[in-house]
Amino acid sequence: MPIQVTQSSMPKFEEYIEEIKPIFESRCLTNMGVVYKRFQHQLIDYLGVPYLSLFVNGHMALEMAIQALDLNKAGGEVITTPFTFVSTTHAIVRNGLKPVFCDIKSDDYTIDPKKIENLITENTVAIIPVHVYGSICDVEAIEQIARKYNLKVIYDAAHAFGVTYRNIGVGNFGDATMFSFHATKCFHSIEGGAISFQDESYRRKLHCLKNFGIEGPEDVTDIGANAKLDEFRAAMGICNLRHIDECFEKREAVYKRYYERLKDRSGLKLLEIQPNVKPNYAYFPVCFDKELFGKGRDEVQIYLRKNGINTRKYFFPAVNEMQCYKEEYKEMHTPIAHKVSLEVLALPMYEDLAFEDVDRICDLILD
Numbered sequence: 001m002p003i004q005v006t007q008s009s010m011p012k013f014e015e016y017i018e019e020i021k022p023i024f025e026s027r028c029l030t031n032m033g034v035v036y037k038r039f040q041h042q043l044i045d046y047l048g049v050p051y052l053s054l055f056v057n058g059h060m061a062l063e064m065a066i067q068a069l070d071l072n073k074a075g076g077e078v079i080t081t082p083f084t085f086v087s088t089t090h091a092i093v094r095n096g097l098k099p100v101f102c103d104i105k106s107d108d109y110t111i112d113p114k115k116i117e118n119l120i121t122e123n124t125v126a127i128i129p130v131h132v133y134g135s136i137c138d139v140e141a142i143e144q145i146a147r148k149y150n151l152k153v154i155y156d157a158a159h160a161f162g163v164t165y166r167n168i169g170v171g172n173f174g175d176a177t178m179f180s181f182h183a184t185k186c187f188h189s190i191e192g193g194a195i196s197f198q199d200e201s202y203r204r205k206l207h208c209l210k211n212f213g214i215e216g217p218e219d220v221t222d223i224g225a226n227a228k229l230d231e232f233r234a235a236m237g238i239c240n241l242r243h244i245d246e247c248f249e250k251r252e253a254v255y256k257r258y259y260e261r262l263k264d265r266s267g268l269k270l271l272e273i274q275p276n277v278k279p280n281y282a283y284f285p286v287c288f289d290k291e292l293f294g295k296g297r298d299e300v301q302i303y304l305r306k307n308g309i310n311t312r313k314y315f316f317p318a319v320n321e322m323q324c325y326k327e328e329y330k331e332m333h334t335p336i337a338h339k340v341s342l343e344v345l346a347l348p349m350y351e352d353l354a355f356e357d358v359d360r361i362c363d364l365i366l367d
């Protein structure tokens, strides 16, 4: 069996069955039921955020956060990062907004706030940065810029579940923050997502948008869609949340094993833990400098695959170089994102990855 780049965390089978039994008995399967509400309250507690709204996935959550802030009505430009999963950009474009790609920092791969101001025009309405690999963006600098130019900020925290910065939950920065609970993320509800937010007035709007814009039985107030999280997925989320601290501990041990084995080899750049951040160890990306290391990223990937190890070019290509965007956005140069996308390889990372497997992967790389 090849080692996959990730493996979903699972509760005990019996634990999940126990959690879904009442759903079978009540026959209430979806539409913001009791399990959904319990999951929502547990997440508000765990993430330490004032408000949170659940969604069927992270992508729809992000699209609807943009709508709840009325950005789609205003139209205009949104400054964002090209070094992300394509969902971030799609959510902007599918709302009739224009993405403006800002380059990233070479140390932690998050958006470079020093390069944001130059990209602001009279049409700029928002900034949508990404806490990529769970690394926290420079939230202070971004907030200063947003204040100065009166811009909204929505963070894509799909990678950053459970991360804190100066003991503040990551969901407390900006106007809103999106989380993804997809099966491949370090915390999941099979599919699922959420928006945390600071302003109570977004609560009604988000609730309405995910349910076709229906405010009451005879009241359709918004042009919504269907993005409700169902009871079975909420139950999976509740089970996984019960074990989340243990999950992070096991991931930390895997991270440290990799780090110790690979840190001294020249030509390899590992993901560092940022100061004042409690990380979630969601990913183990390594950048391969071909000159210094002797082999490029693609060669390493092929060699590992031959030896039964699956890795992922996460992220390649950069979003502004993808087929659906490259023609329109080719004038936007983001050299650091481009370089990292050519060098980065995400190694297998999941809570039950055995140390022997980590060692074997490291041996293969170091050989």
Ligand SMILES: *Cc1c(COP(=O)(O)O)cnc(C)c1O
Pocket (backbone or CB within 6 Å): 057, 058, 059, 060, 084, 085, 087, 088, 130, 156, 158, 159, 179, 180, 181, 182, 192, 193
């Ligand atoms: C996974 C992911 C998304 C989308 O979340 P889904 O729950 O899969 O819809 C958005 N942005 C980033 C950075 C992601 O990794």
